Amino acid sequence: MGFLLEIVTPRGVYFKKEVDSLTVKLTSGYRTILKGHAPLIGSLGYAPMHTISTGKVDNYAIHGGAINITKEKVTLIVNAVEHAKDIDVARAKAAKERAETRLSKKELNLDVKRAQLALTRALVRLEVNNSK
Numbered sequence: 001m002g003f004l005l006e007i008v009t010p011r012g013v014y015f016k017k018e019v020d021s022l023t024v025k026l027t028s029g030y031r032t033i034l035k036g037h038a039p040l041i042g043s044l045g046y047a048p049m050h051t052i053s054t055g056k057v058d059n060y061a062i063h064g065g066a067i068n069i070t071k072e073k074v075t076l077i078v079n080a081v082e083h084a085k086d087i088d089v090a091r092a093k094a095a096k097e098r099a100e101t102r103l104s105k106k107e108l109n110l111d112v113k114r115a116q117l118a119l120t121r122a123l124v125r126l127e128v129n130n131s132k
């Protein structure tokens, strides 16, 4: 028996559906959530995530947000989420190279944090694509 998982982004509800398990990266590391998990609020970084629904595994990239587990449902509020099949690999590789070049050049006005986050997003997308 599964539970209701809702994923919300700034664009609206990404999906709301029944899943059997959800594996996400919390600050304490990867956790697998099953039906009946204790209520919890946690923060989500940039990481792969996967769900299992009637034996089918779906891999996603998620880009920062929060998780709220209640008795009724599990809600993820994230900046962005992409299913593995929707990841544009060429775009992620280009973003990775751009960020790496910026970081290696160390230009005077470089926003290091911004470049590091762009690199992290690209690496997560590529990792999720590899686990398809």
Ligand code: ATP
Binding pocket: 063, 080, 081, 082, 086, 087, 088, 089, 091, 092, 095, 118, 121, 122, 125
């Ligand atoms: P880029 O520099 O290529 O725009 P980014 O990491 O700066 O990458 P984001 O700001 O994280 O892009 O995302 C903007 C929107 O584009 C989001 O909706 C995100 O899901 C989507 N997106 C970004 N990169 C990819 C990708 N490689 N494949 C699929 N969707 C992507």
